[in-house]
Amino acid sequence: MKIIKKVLIKQIVTEKSKSKLQTNFQNHKMRLEQECQQLLFEQRKLQNKTGVSKQEVTARFQQEIKNRKEKMKLIDFKIEQLDMLEIGSEIVEKEVEALVEVSVGTHWNDIIGEKAIVVKDDVVIRIDE
Numbered sequence: 001m002k003i004i005k006k007v008l009i010k011q012i013v014t015e016k017s018k019s020k021l022q023t024n025f026q027n028h029k030m031r032l033e034q035e036c037q038q039l040l041f042e043q044r045k046l047q048n049k050t051g052v053s054k055q056e057v058t059a060r061f062q063q064e065i066k067n068r069k070e071k072m073k074l075i076d077f078k079i080e081q082l083d084m085l086e087i088g089s090e091i092v093e094k095e096v097e098a099l100v101e102v103s104v105g106t107h108w109n110d111i112i113g114e115k116a117i118v119v120k121d122d123v124v125i126r127i128d129e
Contacts, residue, residue, distance in 0.1 A: 014088075028075055
């Protein structure tokens with residue numbers, strides 16, 4: 001029988017991976033800023049139409065803009081945390097699912113134990129079982 005088990009993907013921080021993460025965070029933040037500008041433009045466009053409640057339009061768009069600004073604050077926090085990370089430290093990048101073979105006589109603790117794949121500069125360097 002096969003079961004699905006979660007496996008952590010850990011990344012060892014290097015100068016290359018740190019700058020790549022920094023670039024990804026900056027790009028995501030820039031996209032959010034552009035979305036805010038687009039929302040403001042759409043809001044002004046909708047407010048000029050007749051038969052539309054200006055308060056409802058304003059409230060709805062302001063909520064969307066607020067959501068994006070919260071995400072931008074979170075990205076700023078992540079950038080601060082990234083700056084404090086030391087080269088060589090391990091961070092959890094994501095979690096993937098793996099198929100695990102289970103048969104009669106298999107030790108259950110071996111199966112449910114935490115497993116991780118450690119990556120350094122996009123190359124698998126270790127598999128922790």
